[in-house]
Amino acid sequence: MTLPIAFTRETIALPQSPASASLSRGGWQLHRIVASYWSVPLVAVLAALPAALITIDLDRAGLTAWIIEHDLAPVATADTAKDLTAVAIGVNAAFITLYFSITLLVLTVASSTLAVRLVDRWLEKRLVRVSLAGLSFTLVFCLGVMAAIDAEGELAEQPLAAFAGVIFFQALNIVMLTVALHDLGRTIFVDRSIEALGSQLADQAVCIVPGEPYRGAWGDTCVAKREGYVQGIALERLAKALRAHPGRIRLCAPPGRHVLPGEPLIAFETGGAPTDRLDDAIAIGDYRSDAQGAVFQVRLLVEIATRAMSPALNDFYTALAVADRLAAAMPGQAAGWIGPDKVPVWQEDERFELPGQDFAGLFENPLSALRQSAAAYPAVAIRLLENFARLEECRGGVAAFLRDHGETLARQAIATAQDEEDRDALTKAMQALRDAAGTDTTVPMIGPDA
DSSP: OOOSSOOOTTTTOOOOOGGGOOOOHHHHHHHHHHTSSSHHHHHHHHHHHHHHHHHHHHIIIIIHHHHHHTTOOSOSSHHHHHHHHHHHHHHHHHHHHHHHHHHHHHHHHHHHHSOTTHHHHHHTOHHHHHHHHHHHHHHHHHHHHHHHOOTTSOGGGSOHHHHHHHHHHHHHHHHHHHHHHHHHHHHTOHHHHHHHHHHHHHHSOOOEEEEOOOOSOOSEEEEOSSOEEEEEEOHHHHHHHTTTOOSOEEEOSOTTOEEOTTOEEEEESSSOOOGGGOGGGEEEESSOOGGGTHHHHHHHHHHHHHHHTSTTTOOHHHHHHHHHHHHHHHHHHGGGOOOTTSEEEETTOTTEEOTTOSHHHHHHHHHHHHHHHHTTOHHHHHHHHHHHHHTTTOSTTHHHHHHHHHHHHHHHHHHHOOSHHHHHHHHHHHHHHHHHHTOOOOOOOOSTTO
8 A cells, every 4th residue: 555645754744752742632632621721710710609608608607706706807897898898809800801901912912923823822821821710710709708798797697717718819819910910021022932942842852763664565544534733642542552463553644744634644564453443542633732842842933033034023133042042952852863764763662653753854844944034134044054053063964964954045045145245254154064064165156246
């Protein structure tokens, strides 16, 4: 059986360290719920009223009497408790409105000036969801407590512990809102996002080793049943389901790849694979997301840089920051270098071939996309060439791979440059890269006057 998608680095250049995107279909669905903007606030709203009722019951069971007996009453009269609870409700409603309003403003700014996919990462931040959950919980909790307070009754008849909870949650929310607004204000400082993306990219484990590719005909395939982006592959689950299946197993669609119905996800050297039981091991979603791991992070870094170099922004400092962060992340991924005559295989079970999930696959297309924008920016092109020279000590063929990209970048940038000084600077940067590699060839002068 011949696969419709050829086994080439170009067609399957969507790499991913297996450990960083081991999502099953169920795991992806759970991720969408847990990491959503509304999931934690929804749980908080549902829990607030039961919490208020339990506290009120404790008050009626003797907790209020104990508080008064020990002179710990937070208010002097029931009327004051009612008024303060009403004020707390109004303040919480204002806080929620304020937080939503500022959130929308910041996200609008981020969407218009930065990579729009940063918004998805921000919405998944725990601090955002916890802040909204705290505000929502306190609002509903206060409503429950207010309903139990009789302004004309005796103080001993009021739920004083529940009212003390209103004060406590209100103070906690003010602190949380201060922290959340500070964090939100710094969200549009894109250097923080660049640093976070680069650090995550550099720290991901590389779980592949070189192996001999299977070159024969494939006996069976497991195909996609829906259109979408591969979010992750649960290799452990696949290995368990296929532990008795003989022969090589090739994962044709790595995390990040867009698949259409009927396209192969897994190819098997021999037939008889339980393909109907393997769907849950591969998560397919409607859009690209941070759950894809390194493949998403490196492309998001490049997106930030290319948007920064667009005429509308003209922010080359951001592009330089991305160039530096990519250079810092590459040594951490260098262990994933696989030679051109080998195929990446999973180190835990070398039956599993993972084409395109090596170092070259991870950086090939993103560096090409970055080159297309950086060629028009001599300062950025020079920084990339300088960083490639700094990485000449990388293992395996990484240095030669980067040098090839540097050659292509230098030729395009020199051809694009309008000023002789820029062309000279680019030529010197490329020559420095070659000198670092121990070569003495020179970059041909290509430009409008050549």
